[in-house]
Each structure stands twice: as C-alpha cells, then as structure tokens.
Amino acid sequence: MTSSHQPAQPADPATRAILDQLPTLTHRGMVVDSPPGAGKTTLVARAAGILTRPGHPCAVIAQTNTQVDDLVLRLTNLHPRLSIARLTATQYTVPDSLLTLPRVRASTRIQDLKTAQVIVGTALKWATVTDRHWPWAIIDEAYQMRSGTLLRTAGLFDQTLFVGDPGQLDPFSEIDTSRWEGLPHHPVNSAAAVVLDKNRDLPLHSLPVSWRLPPSAVPLINKAFYPSTSFRAGTHETQRTLAFTAKGIRTPLDATIEHAARTGWALLELPARCTHRIDLEALHTTLALAERLLIRQATTTCELNPEGQVLRPADIAIGTAHSVQAERLRSLQAQHYPRLHGISIGTANRLQGHQCSVTLVLHPLSGRTDASAFHLEAGRLCVLTSRHRHTCIVVARAGIADVLDTHPCDEPVYLGAPSKIPDGWEANHTVLQHLTHHTIQA
Numbered sequence: 001m002t003s004s005h006q007p008a009q010p011a012d013p014a015t016r017a018i019l020d021q022l023p024t025l026t027h028r029g030m031v032v033d034s035p036p037g038a039g040k041t042t043l044v045a046r047a048a049g050i051l052t053r054p055g056h057p058c059a060v061i062a063q064t065n066t067q068v069d070d071l072v073l074r075l076t077n078l079h080p081r082l083s084i085a086r087l088t089a090t091q092y093t094v095p096d097s098l099l100t101l102p103r104v105r106a107s108t109r110i111q112d113l114k115t116a117q118v119i120v121g122t123a124l125k126w127a128t129v130t131d132r133h134w135p136w137a138i139i140d141e142a143y144q145m146r147s148g149t150l151l152r153t154a155g156l157f158d159q160t161l162f163v164g165d166p167g168q169l170d171p172f173s174e175i176d177t178s179r180w181e182g183l184p185h186h187p188v189n190s191a192a193a194v195v196l197d198k199n200r201d202l203p204l205h206s207l208p209v210s211w212r213l214p215p216s217a218v219p220l221i222n223k224a225f226y227p228s229t230s231f232r233a234g235t236h237e238t239q240r241t242l243a244f245t246a247k248g249i250r251t252p253l254d255a256t257i258e259h260a261a262r263t264g265w266a267l268l269e270l271p272a273r274c275t276h277r278i279d280l281e282a283l284h285t286t287l288a289l290a291e292r293l294l295i296r297q298a299t300t301t302c303e304l305n306p307e308g309q310v311l312r313p314a315d316i317a318i319g320t321a322h323s324v325q326a327e328r329l330r331s332l333q334a335q336h337y338p339r340l341h342g343i344s345i346g347t348a349n350r351l352q353g354h355q356c357s358v359t360l361v362l363h364p365l366s367g368r369t370d371a372s373a374f375h376l377e378a379g380r381l382c383v384l385t386s387r388h389r390h391t392c393i394v395v396a397r398a399g400i401a402d403v404l405d406t407h408p409c410d411e412p413v414y415l416g417a418p419s420k421i422p423d424g425w426e427a428n429h430t431v432l433q434h435l436t437h438h439t440i441q442a
Contacts, residue, residue: 012209012234015043019050021203022161029160030203031142031192035231036221036386037212037355040163044140045074047161049082051136052117057085059137059157060120063144065092067353071120071140076101085113087121127152135159139191144352146171147194148187162192167225167386168352169379182415209234212355212389216264224430225382227422235303242358242390245297245310253285253292256440260358260391261298267435270442272399275367277322279397282367283329285442286360286395287337290316293358294339300357300390313342315357319384321364321375323347348383359388363396365428371407376424381431394435401432 018032034040044060052058060075062068068086075084086106088094094106105116110129113119123145137157139145142164154160171188180186196202210218211234218233242261248254252268260266268289270282290313298311320326329345344354361384364375374380385392404425 014208018205031162032205034165034207035210037210038207041074044138044163045078047138048118049079056135057117057119059134061123061126062140068120072098082117085116085119087119087125089125123149142192143190145191147189147191150191164192167382214240220434221386224427240302242300252440252442257292260393264391265438267394267439269439270397272397274369278328279367286362290340291337313340317344317356318360319351320362348380352383355387357390359392361394363394365400366396371403378422378424378427
C-alpha cells in the first residue's frame with residue numbers, strides 16, 4: 001500500500017536494468033527486493049506496461065484492496081492509453097474515483113475483462129480464477145503474500161515478477177499454525193521467501209535507493225532490518241529540512257520536536273512503569289507531540305517542494321502495535337485534539353506502504369514486563385520506524401532495555417523453518433541503542 005500523496009519515483013539505473021531484462025527473461029520468474037520507499041509500486045506499474053502484449057493482458061496481483069486501488073490509479077497515471085481492469089470481489093465496492101477514470105472498468109467476473117490490457121486484483125480474488133491462462137503476472141508486496149495463496153494462483157501464469165520488501169511484516173493468520181511449523185508446505189510462509197528457497201537459480205535483484213527515507217534514517221534502518229543488503233537515501237542532507245515558525249516554551253514536548261527537527265530522530269522517554277496496553281499518559285503524550293508540531297507551525301522543505309510547506313495533519317502518522325491502542329488514540333483525538341483532524345493513526349499492519357513527513361511511534365515494548373514474539377517482531381518495528389520522509393519521534397516508557405535483557409527470545413526453534421533474519425531481539429536493541437543519543441526525558 002502506498003499513500004495517495006506519494007510522489008512518483010525516478011527510474012534509477014537498477015530499476016531500468018530490471019525492466020530491460022524482463023522481456024527476454026527465460027526463467028520462470030524474477031524477485032526484486034526493496035527497502036522502504038524504493039519505488040516498488042512505480043516498478044510494478046512500469047513493468048506492467050512493458051509486459052502487456054496484444055491479446056495477452058498482464059495480470060497484476062496485490063494483497064489488499066487498498067493496494068489494488070492504488071495500483072490502478074498509478075497505472076492510469078503512467079499509462080493513460082492502456083485499458084485497465086479492476087477484478088474485484090462481490091462484497092467490495094470499488095471507489096467511484098476509479099470507476100470514473102477513462103479506460104478503467106471493474107467486474108467480479110474475469111470473463112467480462114477480456115479486452116483489458118492490464119488486470120489488477122487481490123491475491124485472494126485471483127485464486128478463484130480457474131479457466132484462464134496468462135504469460136505474465138506481477139505480484140506486488142510478495143513478501144506479504146502467503147505461500148498457500150501463491151500455490152492456488154501460480155498455475156495461471158507462465159512467468160511471474162515478485163516485488164516486495166523483505167524487512168516488513170510477514171504474512172499472518174488468525175488461526176493456530178503451529179502444526180505446520182518447520183514443514184516445507186507451511187501455507188503461511190512468505191510466498192517470495194518460499195520461491196527463493198525452492199528456486200535457487202531465480203534472478204534476484206535489489207533496489208538500492210530509498211526515495212522516502214531521509215539520510216538521517218537510512219543507516220539505522222539498513223543496519224537494524226536489512227543487514228544482508230545495502231541501500232542509500234535518494235536525497236542529500238540539505239534537501240530536507242523541518243523548522244518552526246512559532247517559538248517554543250521549553251517543555252519536554254518542544255525539546256523533543258526540536259531535537260527531531262535537527263537530527264531526524266527523537267525518543268521522548270516517560271518514567272518507567274508497568275502499564276496496560278492502554279497507557280493513557282503515553283497516548284496523550286503522543287497526540288500532544290503531534291499537536292505541538294501544528295501549533296509551532298512546522299514547515300518542511302524537500303526536493304519536491306524546495307519553497308517549503310506548512311505541516312498539515314495529513315502529513316503526520318501515528319503508529320502502534322495493537323489495534324486497541326490505535327482505536328483509543330482515534331477516540332482521544334476526536335474528543336480532545338480537534339486540531340489533529342485528518343491525521344493517520346493505525347497499527348503497523350495498516351501503515352505498511354504508507355508514508356508521511358513525520359511519524360510518531362508508540363514503542364511496542366513501552367510499559368511491558370515481558371518481550372513476547374509479537375512485540376519483538378522485527379518487521380513490526382521496521383514498519384513503524386520507516387514511514388517518514390523527514391523525522392521519526394518515538395514515545396516510550398523507560399526500562400525497555402531491561403525488558404529485552406531479562407526476557408531474551410525463548411520461542412521454540414523448528415527444524416526446517418526459515419531463519420528469521422534479522423532477529424527481532426537484536427533489531428530492537430539496535431534501534432534502542434541509536435535512540436539513546438536522541439532521548440529527551442519527560
């Protein structure tokens with residue numbers, strides 16, 4: 001998923017090399033790994049334009065309806081002459097903003113879309129198609145796709161381009177999957193990871209530039225979550241700034257946002273305390289930080305807007321680990337922080353693919369007495385700390401390092417299960433160590 005205001009990314013040499021290789025590819029597929037904000041969606045849209053052939057439309061697969069709708073919009077912008085089809089489930093209502101676009105049509109039946117040059121739908125919807133065949137498919141967010149879903153769709157296509165971010169959250173299921181742990185046919189394993197494991201000769205590419213993350217963020221995100229690859233920021237340090245028009249009042253809130261504006265990072269540390277998931281003090285502190293950004297009339301400049309733009313609520317996102325935390329934040333915002341109307345609030349799962357100028361993160365381990373596998377998930381922290389174009393501010397209670405040291409990962413190890421790299425315990429320590437240099441005491 002990408003945010004609606006995400007700018008189109010330039011085609012760097014690595015992207016052009018991938019696109020040039022696709023038409024003559026002899027392997028059954030290709031995998032493209034991407035760090036946050038490296039232009040996955042743009043690559044998918046450009047590849048679709050290259051791979052569509054007369055009489056043979058290119059199939060594009062995403063994991064959520066939001067991702068599919070965004071891809072349809074991106075395809076129409078990049079390829080205004082292509083006819084785009086939206087393959088949809090019966091119970092989903094396609095936004096009118098897409099249906100009113102020229103050369104875009106939607107249907108629940110693949111038979112109704114024969115004249116389309118590109119057909120876009122969710123993986124679950126494509127899994128219901130049984131009587132058609134296509135030369136090419138492109139799978140967006142392939143690391144979020146379940147291998148069981150890939151098994152149901154792989155036979156529909158001769159060749160497949162897998163594009164995804166290996167550092168983000170893995171597929172998950174609400175049912176108990178322990179019976180399949182360590183087995184080669186585990187249906188909830190990542191589709192891209194399984195494809196690479198079973199096809200060692202498959203071409204593997206990596207996009208080397210993050211156009212989203214600022215230079216202040218790339219070294220930490222690379223070290224903590226992508227230790228086996230290397231990428232750089234697409235901008236220089238002087239191209240993105242965050243400054244304030246109104247003066248502060250020397251409170252911890254102001255000290256935090258001022259430090260974040262200067263360095264790209266800040267941790268506002270509340271006193272140590274064991275709390276329920278709903279830590280009202282932490283929630284109010286997070287919302288108050290967002291409010292101070294607006295009250296201080298924060299202004300951002302970047303390579304796309306060198307003249308500067310005053311920060312709006314839509315330019316700020318708040319990320320949490322639990323949906324109940326996000327729900328309470330929305331309730332508190334509506335009741336006590338009307339200035340923040342329009343701000344994005346969601347869990348890491350919901351914020352995957354989203355980007356904004358400033359991200360506020362309620363640390364998953366804040367106020368906890370233990371470190372469970374859920375809260376140590378490296379992909380969760382990666383998503384939360386890699387949504388921003390300018391700065392990231394973390395809110396947490398003191399004592400997280402002690403929790404990590406007292407509760408090292410003790411999850412069972414299953415023979416045959418893919419290795420979890422990076423390890424969540426180590427990734428959390430890496431991020432926390434970095435934030436010690438950016439900590440403001442509340």
